[in-house]
Amino acid sequence: RKEVEQDPGPFNVPEGATVAFNCTYSNSASQSFFWYRQDCRKEPKLLMSVYSSGNEDGRFTAQLNRASQYISLLIRDSKLSDSATYLCVVNMAAGGTSYGKLTFGQGTILTVHP
């Protein structure tokens, strides 16, 4: 089983739609969680961190469910500029050599069309 798994999509949605991505992780001791965005052939960039209480940044909402070991990203009112690959990232817990190891999911491709 992969340490971090995402539905690769692709997701094709019209402008204005709401779209949700899920990600599961296998290590229950994982400490911190993120969503990164990657545009074609570019480097990944942080979209938002994911906190236990859930957090929102404009049209983007991230949630964490530790009991079920998954995180989610909700995008409301999709824009053409949201088209990208969204990467789920997990930071493994303290202890041993795995502390601070950032592990990526395979990414979910989103295309927003007019």
Next chain:
Amino acid sequence: DADVTQTPRNRITKTGKRIMLECSQTKGHDRMYWYRQDPGLGLRLIYYSFDVKDINKGEISDGYSVSRQAQAKFSLSLESAIPNQTALYFCATSDSRFMNTEAFFGQGTRLTVV
């Protein structure tokens, strides 16, 4: 200037050749990482380093070696390149002082082995 710089940006090399990819950072971060990205597979961790004297294997270290010459520099070597090492390679850095530490990426090196 970019905070995380990778050289070269593009490289074509022949099977069996030794090649080194270099990464330098001006962010003062202690942690550095090398990832490779292949279509549909996300970013996979090759090696990571938490300090100058600390080197750890990632999930796909076979065929690669690294050197952390200074806190700011982390190089990746392919001792004898093979075609299935053709990929997009990213270097990243992060700061261990913060749990929810963001990783910063270089712009990537596109390597083709023919």
